[in-house]
Amino acid sequence: MPLPERIQIKEVGPRDGLQNETEILSTEAKIEWINALSQTGLSYIEITSFVHPKWIPQLADALEVASAIRRKEGVTYAALVPNLKGLQRALQADVDEVAVFMSASEAHNKKNINKSIGDTYRVLNEVIEEAKEEQKSVRGYISTVFGCPYEGKVSVDDVLRICDRLFEMGIDECSLGDTIGVANPKQVQDVLTKLERYFPKHSLALHFHNTRGTALANVWAAMELGYERFDSALGGLGGCPYAKGASGNLATDDLLYMVQEMGYNTGIDELKLREAASLIQGHLNKELPSHQMSIVNRGGIQV
Amino acid sequence: MPLPERIQIKEVGPRDGLQNETEILSTEAKIEWINALSQTGLSYIEITSFVHPKWIPQLADALEVASAIRRKEGVTYAALVPNLKGLQRALQADVDEVAVFMSASEAHNKKNINKSIGDTYRVLNEVIEEAKEEQKSVRGYISTVFGCPYEGKVSVDDVLRICDRLFEMGIDECSLGDTIGVANPKQVQDVLTKLERYFPKHSLALHFHNTRGTALANVWAAMELGYERFDSALGGLGGCPYAKGASGNLATDDLLYMVQEMGYNTGIDELKLREAASLIQGHLNKELPSHQMSIVNRGGIQV
Numbered sequence: 001m002p003l004p005e006r007i008q009i010k011e012v013g014p015r016d017g018l019q020n021e022t023e024i025l026s027t028e029a030k031i032e033w034i035n036a037l038s039q040t041g042l043s044y045i046e047i048t049s050f051v052h053p054k055w056i057p058q059l060a061d062a063l064e065v066a067s068a069i070r071r072k073e074g075v076t077y078a079a080l081v082p083n084l085k086g087l088q089r090a091l092q093a094d095v096d097e098v099a100v101f102m103s104a105s106e107a108h109n110k111k112n113i114n115k116s117i118g119d120t121y122r123v124l125n126e127v128i129e130e131a132k133e134e135q136k137s138v139r140g141y142i143s144t145v146f147g148c149p150y151e152g153k154v155s156v157d158d159v160l161r162i163c164d165r166l167f168e169m170g171i172d173e174c175s176l177g178d179t180i181g182v183a184n185p186k187q188v189q190d191v192l193t194k195l196e197r198y199f200p201k202h203s204l205a206l207h208f209h210n211t212r213g214t215a216l217a218n219v220w221a222a223m224e225l226g227y228e229r230f231d232s233a234l235g236g237l238g239g240c241p242y243a244k245g246a247s248g249n250l251a252t253d254d255l256l257y258m259v260q261e262m263g264y265n266t267g268i269d270e271l272k273l274r275e276a277a278s279l280i281q282g283h284l285n286k287e288l289p290s291h292q293m294s295i296v297n298r299g300g301i302q303v
Numbered sequence: 304m305p306l307p308e309r310i311q312i313k314e315v316g317p318r319d320g321l322q323n324e325t326e327i328l329s330t331e332a333k334i335e336w337i338n339a340l341s342q343t344g345l346s347y348i349e350i351t352s353f354v355h356p357k358w359i360p361q362l363a364d365a366l367e368v369a370s371a372i373r374r375k376e377g378v379t380y381a382a383l384v385p386n387l388k389g390l391q392r393a394l395q396a397d398v399d400e401v402a403v404f405m406s407a408s409e410a411h412n413k414k415n416i417n418k419s420i421g422d423t424y425r426v427l428n429e430v431i432e433e434a435k436e437e438q439k440s441v442r443g444y445i446s447t448v449f450g451c452p453y454e455g456k457v458s459v460d461d462v463l464r465i466c467d468r469l470f471e472m473g474i475d476e477c478s479l480g481d482t483i484g485v486a487n488p489k490q491v492q493d494v495l496t497k498l499e500r501y502f503p504k505h506s507l508a509l510h511f512h513n514t515r516g517t518a519l520a521n522v523w524a525a526m527e528l529g530y531e532r533f534d535s536a537l538g539g540l541g542g543c544p545y546a547k548g549a550s551g552n553l554a555t556d557d558l559l560y561m562v563q564e565m566g567y568n569t570g571i572d573e574l575k576l577r578e579a580a581s582l583i584q585g586h587l588n589k590e591l592p593s594h595q596m597s598i599v600n601r602g603g604i605q606v
Contacts, residue, residue, distance in 0.1 A: 003489070182564070184561050184564040184565050185520075185523040185561075185565075186306070186523075186565040186566075187564070187565070210516075210594070211594065211598075212557065212560050212561070212594045212595065212598075213513075213516075213519055213554070213557040213560075213561075213593070213594035214519055214557075214560075214561050216516055216517055216519065216520040217488075217519040217520040217522070217523045217561065219520070220488040220489075220520045220523060220524060221523060224527075243598050243603040243604075244598070244601040244602050244603040246594070246597065246598050246601075246603055247594060247597070251516070254515065254516040254517075257515050257516075257517075258487050258488075258515070258516075258517050258520065261485070261487040261490070262487050262488075262489040262490070263489075290516070291513070291514065291515045291516035291549070291550060292515065294549065294550070295514075295515075295546050295547070295549050298547045298549075299547050300546040300547040300549055301546075
């Protein structure tokens with residue numbers, strides 16, 4: 001199986017990273033950071049989430065942030081939307097892409113969205129239809145694909161069924177989430193080998209968390225099957241609500257290191273990325289947990 | 304290519320981990336820790352290094368440590384030896400296995416051993432011969448296999464030649480070291496695909512450092528080619544003299560998590576391993592950097 005010809009890194013730090021940070025960041029700091037990210041060569045940035053502020057107070061300023069950032073041509077600016085209300089706000093800010101989300105396991109879906117999987121489809125269908133009418137591309141997130149904090153193992157058939165349903169509704173891409181960072185590379189290959197019979201590889205993205213240090217191994221496992229799209233958060237921002245003290249998202253800077261060393265040109269400027277990481281680190285006033293930033297923070301790499 | 308039938312984890316924390324720790328540990332603490340490691344189900348522990356104390360002050364008490372630990376049946380206790388003098392001390396302590404070492408790159412070999420590669424062969428040959436006469440098994444370490452801090456890229460042919468020479472001299476196993484943690488999984492597969500034409504897979508071990516977070520990805524890459532022996536240090540002990548602030552060895556506890564999740568039974572007891580990690584963490588008075596211990600330290604896993 002040949003490796004993918006290119007690798008696309010989708011930056012989710014401003015949304016998935018920040019939503020798991022306890023320190024509330026100012027709107028100005030978020031805007032400054034997203035503007036810095038836009039200058040790194042990243043082609044995709046998920047900038048915020050239009051969920052109700054009471055769910056994620058950190059992202060209560062979604063509309064302000066999404067409206068005030070300086071857009072760079074060639075960069076897709078995406079935002080999470082849970083329902084039609086959220087979509088309206090996202091459209092108001094004119095984001096390029098909206099992302100809908102649900103879980104592969106009933107228990108996590110219920111806890112996270114307060115709906116059954118069956119009821120969630122109806123809401124997502126409305127959002128997708130309306131977004132498509134507004135000429136927006138739509139991403140679907142499936143959480144707990146590789147394991148659920150409440151149910152444990154998750155059936156690949158369930159993932160397949162949800163994926164299928166979301167594509168039927170019109171999503172352009174589906175991101176498969178290892179929400180609690182329990183996936184291992186063998187499992188990743190088992191799941192993807194099943195899914196590849198039904199969906200083109202470029203229509204799926206992999207969203208790994210590095211809770212137990214396996215995220216890059218999982219990326220490599222997916223790459224070996226020809227998958228090329230990966231979500232990550234700069235500096236490994238975020239954490240895991242189910243494992244106190246755990247690492248957050250796969251770190252963009254660590255992912256970039258690995259794929260660059262393999263010879264991939266992602267178009268991302270390593271130095272500018274490091275500057276953007278230092279910027280958000282300063283705003284959050286804590287050391288980011290990525291390996292790259294750990295070396296930077298101890299003077300092993302000069303910024 | 305089928306995955307290996309079993310995975311053997313070789314614990315190198317008391318040597319490769321500790322030698323990169325600045326805080327000097329008491330002899331009693333080392334002995335207590337190695338005794339705890341012996342109870343975890345590990346089948347191989349590298350307990351110390353018989354290099355001259357001026358090189359590694361941390362391990363100046365090698366003979367005391369190696370003589371005083373409680374040996375457990377079924378566990379191989381190994382130690383590093385640089386030359387005949389070191390071997391004499393190792394034999395005095397009656398270790399089960401001795402490990403000789405050299406680098407794949409001239410510049411690192413010169414800096415580390417103060418000899419050319421050519422001159423190093425002569426010393427290693429004496430040590431291997433003498434150790435064999437004393438019925439000891441011998442492990443050969445090759446450093447900088449995947450990159451050198453002074454020379455950059457390292458030729459696979461050089462690695463092949465050194466490996467070949469060491470096996471000719473009588474070593475039982477060769478451990479390929481990513482000394483500065485720069486390897487990526489594609490490179491690992493390229494190197495191993497070349498080596499597998501010449502050496503049986505079970506005669507090679509992989510020794511990855513997690514400097515840039517790629518160690519588990521590299522393990523998986525090697526496993527996919529059928530390799531089954533991996534060196535690691537509990538808790539990710541140690542560091543990297545060439546990158547201040549970097550992670551140290553691949554963490555035994557993170558490696559165990561990954562291979563257990565894939566269904567491997569290594570014989571190692573996860574809870575006892577965690578206890579042994581907490582013990583050395585207490586002695587060193589610093590948080591160990593492994594993902595597992597990071598979760599333990601924040602209360603995400605109870606010990």
